[in-house]
Amino acid sequence: MKNKEEFATTSIHGGYASKDHHGSLSTPVYQTSTFTFETAEQGEARFQGEEAGFIYSRLGNPTVQALESRMAQLEEGESGLAFGSGMAAVSAVLLYMTKMNDHIVSSKGVYGCTYGLMEFMKEKYNIVTEFVDLTDERSLEASIRANTSCIYIESPINPTMQLIDLEMVGHVAKRHGLPLIVDNTFSSPYFQQPLKHGATVVLHSATKYISGHGDVIGGIAVGDRELMGEIGRSTHKDLGGILSPHDASLLLRGLKTLPIRMERHADNARHIFNKLRNHSEVTSVFFPDDPTREDYEVYKRQMTGPSGVISFQLARTKEEVQSFMNELKLIKIAVSLGDAETLIQHPATMTHAVIPKVEREKMGITDQLVRLSIGLEHWEDVWDDLEQALKKVSEPIRK
Ligand SMILES: Cc1ncc(COP(=O)(O)O)c(C=O)c1O
Known part of the structure; x- marks a missing residue:
């Protein structure tokens, strides 16, 4: 996105073409759990990925897809995934990025439930999160171990509003071949686009500024197509913390303003x-x-x-x-x-x-x-x- 003018237009039109939906100005709510196939062979082709099309709403839904696409454009990423809550996004991304006995480097300060999830991962899978002062590049470098699997940060940090230099952390992450996950809930893509500063995945509690009206719980993650495809086929689909089409339509409405x-x-x-x-x-x-x-x-x-x-x-x-x-x-x-x-x-x-x-x-x-x-x-x-x-x-x- 080049400027705020372009951002404003994308926040209204991104990811949706009315000509593909009987001219409906607002994105229709595809309130359906499943999609019918013309033939058994078509069902097989969809499951094999040989034919594009919807199958079942946990795997994809047109209303939800419009939101995912608009958010990807607003974050300047290739692909988005919508979740039933911000925590569903955090947990799907973190569980995808880690395996037993891994180590996570995190900002010194994260949302309470993110901390709770990290504690759970430690107890269950010995995945240890180290909370590091990331204002200092040397302490970040020193914290990286052979089993570090990702760097997870919030900036601004909830609730102290401290900032982390995304470019600096992004460079260190790249040097070590580590994915950098940034929770961008507090800024929204309007004020900060972490992917441009070296993040691998940006995520949101869409419950907050994306919705803007206090009537939805939702989450979003954006990253490159390949990675989002992998998360989509694993912890998104199989843990199943997906967003409902109705909530996606409320978030699409929220994005317009x-x-x-x-x-x-x-x-x-x-x-x-x-x-x-x-x-x-x-x-x-x-x-x-x-x-x-x-x-x-x-x-x-x-x-x-x-x-x-x-x-x-x-x-x-x-x-x-x-x-x-x-x-x-x-x-x-x-x-x-x-x-x-x-x-x-x-x-x-x-x-x-x-x-x-x-x-x-x-x-x-x-x-x-x-x-x-x-x-x-x-x-x-x-x-x-x-x-x-x-x-x-x-x-x-x-x-
Ligand atoms: C920074 C941050 N990340 C994630 C979450 C979790 O989002 P949700 O409540 O939508 O699950 C919150 C919730 O307050 C948050 O403040």
Whole structure:
């Protein structure tokens, strides 16, 4: 994709031609589990891969295929696979990439359930994940072993919003012949396209910005045709965590407004970030579009916008942080992100609660940290709500 104009058009038209669907403007929902064959021989030819065509919706469905194709175009990859959740995408890709006794190098900080999956893989198959400080090339080099099978990262990392230099990690991965998997959920392809920076597979919890409306759970992975074909024929098809045609149609609809929504999320978030960092109750704010950060140069190089997530800390006890959250009126307490509504959550007791406290704190997830997903409301209304709740928290101290 050359520019934002082209991205906007692809987000609406990519992967779908109405002339192939009776002129239907919107992608029809092929709500069917199976597809009929004209003859037994045709069924055999489809199963043999000698004739193109659909067989059974777990193996492929026209509505889902339109989404896979549009997402592949938006990520500038060759081929996409849709999943029933972001975690179905993460698990299908990681299980495909590893075998017993392997080693995974991961960013120091991943989504709680991804961490949970890695723990499960360690217990069941002795696949050990090492969480490495990937801001330093030497520590990445030093962590690679003979049995390392892949590098798995999030950037920005959920919820600390730290960035990883994709180009640097991509070069190291290439030098060692290792696939690099990047969870791009927090940026969406609108603000970051990891395949261009050396990733082998990019994946998403499509539940978030891709949907944008908080009404779908879904996942996407994009990579080259051969690799996606192999994942499609193994952990996608046989583990079976596929996306329903109806949910694919909601995600296709969500994609049509992705560029507009991302611009608004980012604008709103910049306003809220500036307010938060000047508030006396707030001790630190984590947001990629911050020129004072060490990784700002990485931000400028690999992202074209910050998306809408901001994390911040209050110098308060866990209970006081929770009572601040309870004071919010417009902002909803909920996990997930990327929706039209502004959401707040407490990672230490919610999304990252499965990670042991010591490990969590190494990742920067303290009891004082809250994560905000800035929505599409008027930002001043969001700020007014935050400000009144922050004021209530400081009141007992003033008395
Ligand atoms: C960065 C990241 N990756 C993956 C997931 C998992 O996605 P899902 O909830 O759609 O399974 C999440 C969910 O919050 C996430 O934040």
